[in-house]
Amino acid sequence: MLQVRMPEAFKVDYLELPVPAIGDDEVLVQMKRVGVCGSDIQIYHGKHKYMTFPVVQGHEGAGVIAKVGAKVAGLKIGDRVTIQPQVVCGECAPCRGGHYNVCKNLKVYGVHTGGMFAEYFPVPASKVLLLPAAISFDEGALVEPAAVATGAIRRCGDIEGLNVVVLGAGAIGNLVAQVAVASGARKVLITDINQNRLDIANKCGIHACVDTRGRKLKDVIVEQFGDDEADIIIDCAGGKAIFDEAVAAARCSSKIVIVANYKEPVEVELPLFQRREVDLLGIMMYVREDFERAVELMASKAIDTAPLISDYFDIRKVDEVYPYIDSHPDTVMKVVIKVSE
Template sequence: MPQANRRVLVRSIDDISLEEVPVPQPGDNELLVRSRVVGVCGSDTHAALGHHPFIDLPYRPGHEVVGTVVAVGAGAGEFAPGTRVIVEPNLYCGRCAQCRSGRYNICQELKVFGCQTPGGMADFFTIPTGRVHRVPEGMSDLEAALVEPLATPVHAVAKAGDLTGRTVAVLGAGPIGLLALAAARHAGAAKIVVTDLLESKRERAVRLGADGAVRADAARPADEVRGILDGPADVVFDCVAREQSMAQAIDLVAKGGRIIVVGVGAPGPTPIRLDLVQDREIRIEGTLMYTADDYRSAVDLIASGAIATDAIVTATYPLEDAGKAFAASLDPEHGKVLITVAGP
């Protein structure tokens, strides 16, 4: 076992480095895991830019992690050394009303591994045994690295209710938007339109199964969306979560429809047309992270082959090039960017 443990430290988007710390030791009911692949999330880049409302700088990222168990603490014998695992990073109290009702994703005391605590963008990390899932046999590391980001849209789609035969608009064709497209299609949506500013992203969305893609800054995007859907959208998934996207969502959703806010909004107030929300009985609902059921659904969806991993993952970097990986994630032409540690 090496004595040194490289771990990514983010002070700002221009100051991302490797710090060297001791290899941690697993405590009771904990696992020591060696990282294999770690995703760079939009939340990571927002935090690095100083824009994330719930992550303070400096921080040590890595919540989208695939790794291999190398040692187990007392009481953590369910996962033997050599087992490949994926991290479910929500660290919840288990005591509050939300946890007791099974909605631990909105725990009153929620912390997120790799956001409010040091994460898995490192050679080694420890994690409670209840916060990992086994990687199924035959699933590659790159596929497994998409389970965590896919679980968020899976949870959002579940929030939207039965999508069978319904029409859907997805705002934003980044990794989460593309995965929301896949999750909505899998849930039975009849027609799906994606909006984005970039032509390359719109083209990628169509290749991945969208019935159409519309320029987010078109003169009348809602009219174009309605033209493709043959009417307004029953459900809108806002994966951008900005004033402009919320205005667009309200403009194109059907009367009595739902808007599911998936993206992380900027700090502070966001103006919306409350007169239209009231008059059209529009339901706007937030969605945060996921639960184990969403994780299992995401695993099954990826295992089914419904997710085009090669089209969504557009770049990989070694751990020592974490700064380059963050920069690539900020490039709007990229999809999902991954960091390899021990290698697939």
Template sequence: MVIEVASVGICGTDLHILDGEFAPTPYPIIPGHEFAGTVVAIGSQVTEVAEGERVAVDPSLFCAECHYCALGRENLCERWSAIGVTTSGACAEYALAPVANCQRIPEQMSLEHAALIEPLSCAVHGFDLLPCRMGEHYLVYGAGTMGLMMAQLARRAGAASVSVVDLNPDRLDVAAALGADAVARDADELDRPQGWEVVVDCTGAVPAIEDGLRRVRRGGTFEVFGVAAAEASASFSPFRVYNDEITIVGSMAVLHSFERAVALMSAGAVDAATMLSHSFALEDYAEAIEAFRQGLGRKLQINPARP
């Protein structure tokens, strides 16, 4: 199908792609994998979606034939691909997407908010991999888009408390406004010497990962959610992982979570209006990328229809 792109978010993965740190990406490529828009053309066999309907797009492309696809773990597909990552994406006026990847959005949802569904679906998958026991204490590293989403979902999942660490004081203010119980530039500033049952790194930064692993309470879980460079390595104590029965889990992209993310966005599980801070015209993409690198605002979007 052909989608007229209304909004496309800039993501940390885009920087890895642009900087040549994401091995599967061929060049040249049109980036943009967090997007929503209007269907303007469909194939002759398409009956599920009609022209004129508004959709959010799951960028994931799986082979449906390999070992991992057969196990239902398509995000680990041996031929994994994604719109805007390995094929042309949505930083353009129009984008192509299979009908199976397109989810209708509710009438009351704006297309700008709908472009947040893809990162929300990644956060939902991240929660699928956590124990999600009621009354546990969460520590989130990073108050960018993903950290703010994970913090809000933790609240909805029944966390007793949610703390957020980030070096950017402006982002910490947003985390507090969105319901974080405590925010700090360093976890040492937080009053929880016994540690947290769940610690989630949303930065991909090795110092944050190493620090976060030290903060996990005995029997707790550490989730590597942020995207680190492929060659990055982190140090940790294998003895402590063994002796304290620490669970370390990775969360990669989207898996059976996109439709649920549409429902959660529609239900107001995350404050989409607060999450969005800047909008750029398509011709200002380079400016938007530079603003993202500098940590400006919260979620930055490209709006191709913007004059």
């Protein structure tokens, strides 16, 4: 079978390997589609802090079960599936508390351990979720990012009737905003400085999609929500300037939720958080329930992931994907790799 491996930054190798054997509690998934994530680009550039080369990338996958281990119940050959890509220890304090998404020994397929850029991927049956017929393989590659969104909204608590702002209308921001709408937010505002992304958000039913170029976030929030302003500000863009805008726009008892990937420390004005009783929440990936909710919302069309797919590449062209994404920052939303038909 074909496997795509990155031996070092900026380098892609295509290997021909035997189809992997599986353990008794594993299934073999014939991969159909695998999404390319922002973290994959960081890995390509050698800028990802917590991984080592060589690596087989791919943590956003959909495929068909080709083989079932002797002790696996409830799954059969031909089942259409997606994969929750976390390997956790189950023993550390976060794991014992149900927060295994921040397991002390967390490994993610395609980042810290082998991923799905291959024709076949062996995986414990416990990591597999069935894809309902209403979810295509193309969309199946979007379940993982959608689970980031359901995880983020879960972390916000009950958002019914609340005013929610999402900063950044890339794939994750778009999905977070869609899940906020589907979860009963009173009004969801999404902001960006890229009109293409805002148009896609609009197509996906986000209530207000606003270009904030040259404008203060606080002013846009008042314009959209009136005196009540924003209950929740979710940062899916990242960077000191964005965070400062979020803090300046937070009113008393707002929540600021960090979904974006921050690489550098950012100074915060602590007295302001105290005086305004602003909550600052971090969110890291998802748990099983978030994956299940993502599948549910996609299957019922409460959220629509199809408009997010901007480009397809064949698995034999993975080396072209990263330079393409780097040179098309304005139009690329989500690239999906076609592994097999």
